[in-house]
Amino acid sequence: MILHHPLALIALTCAALSATILIGFLVRRPLLVGSTKLWLLLGLGVFPLGVATAGNAAGFEATKERKFCGSCHVMVPHASDSNDLKSTSLASRHARNNLFGEQNCYVCHADYGMFGTILTKLGGMRHVYEYVTRYRNVSLEAAKETIHLYKPYPNSNCMQCHSTNLELWMNVPDHKSSLAEVREGRVSCASAGCHGFAHPFTKPAASVSPASHRSPERAPHETRETP
């Protein structure tokens, strides 16, 4: 439940007011005079618009939560790993950081830029489509083996926080020697040779046979880099 969110409370209040008016109209069946029209304008227009506006905003906020991502069974291992205080995976370590916290899935996987939020939400719609059409009945073990990102995880997402410009970062010899590759995305921060994969069951691209898991509808640019 997201009832602690002020927008959700506004939406619920508007919904209650609207429902009261509409049920009152259905029960009493008054004549269509001026006052009835005014009440119906509130019940069918103003309050439902309030519900939609506040409800959408609260819904968008809810979609950023780790609980939301973990509500599909194939994402349970990812969410559980982030919740695990003893895990040393990149995802879990970032989840313990207050800047990421309960929204660590979204913060790390969101697209950035002017249309980043919209692109991320569209990507989320595709996740739902893939889940409903392909993964709904897949076992957890099978999902761990087959689930993957649509495209390689971009270093630019890491660089939202780790700018690669600070002296502390540059003092690490490996960073210094691979600066250009990291900035251009030719070397992934979340790879076995660097900081390790983000999740414990992430597989390197080369370790999975594309023929065995690639589905016909997958686009050619999609790789086996997993979440």
Place this chain on the structure above:
Amino acid sequence: MRTTSYGRILRIACVLSLVGLGLMVWSLLDPTPMPVLVAMSVGQVFGTLSLLAFLGVVVADLRHAHLERAPLPSGPTSQDAR
């Protein structure tokens, strides 16, 4: 649109709106992918349709009232014809 059908259209609009509201409230109480998607698509379509139906009835009612108030066009009287 007949004036006798206004009540029926408005009652359908109310029921549609109540269903839409129910879907939106469901997404608030259970913010998982399916309720959120259903609320943001089906719920809002229902809400929009009910509002459009209400506005349609109001416009039709106003138009009907305007036509009733308007004086009948004056044609030639029997005296003029004589």
